[in-house]
Amino acid sequence: MHKVKQAIIMAAGLGKRMRPVTLETPKPLIKVNGERMIDTVIRGLHANGINEIYIVVGYLKEQFESLSKEYKGVTLVENPFFDVYNNISSLYVVREHLEDAIILDGDQIIYNDAILTSKFEKSGYNAVWKEKSTDEWLMQVERGKVVSCSRTGGTKGWQLYSVSRWTAKDGIKLRKHLEEEFENKDNRQIYWDDVAMFCHFEDYDLGIMPMQEDDIVEIDSLEELIALDSSYKDEGRRQK
Secondary structure, eight states: OEEOOEEEEEEOOOOGGGTTGGGTSOGGGOEETTEEHHHHHHHHHHHTTOOOEEEEEOTTGGGGTTHHHHSTTEEEEEOTTTTTSOTHHHHHTTGGGOTTEEEEESSEEESOGGGGOSEESSSEEEEEEESSOBSSOEEEEETTEEEEEETTOBSSEEEEEEEEEEOHHHHHHHHHHHHIIIIISOOOSSOTHHIIIIITGGGOOOEEEEOOGGGEEEOOSHHHHHHHOGGGHHHHHHHO
């Protein structure tokens, strides 16, 4: 059994699909029903004894500065490439902290702290079983091992969520592969998840950590935000 020693929260993005709300507020700091999304993430980590937290910032980075004062153990790391390259650049700038790490997005709401447990058997992603069709990344799992992943979704599979854990051994491997893709291959417009899931899939033995759909919410658009918090309806009208 492995144990998470450090956490990386991805929070550098522009949040374009949530405009105009994100024109003045970075997406992880948006309040949903009175609470900032990133607060649910940090509190969930702390509840599981994970206190060494690195938050990768970029867009409107100054607004995150209060977090290091509000929460013990939080360190902000700037991604200078946030508006030029895809999120592989965010993991690249914290590549020294990948051993025994949990990596998750700051723009999601954690409803069940247990899904951020520090104990894990093998590297891999939190996932929810999908019987019906989804257009999200969908993994096929056999005997506890991820054998394939579809970027375009499908049916009867495990939907990948933006919560993953990496053993010390795989963290070292992931750092090497990040550097290979980002530096040597100039492959900078991919998601960081592409590195282990597609670019170097055969080099990893990935598993999943099952959870329920209502344990977590990923908000990907203004419409989804309004569905959760009706106070943003006026923003939706402004967009139109």
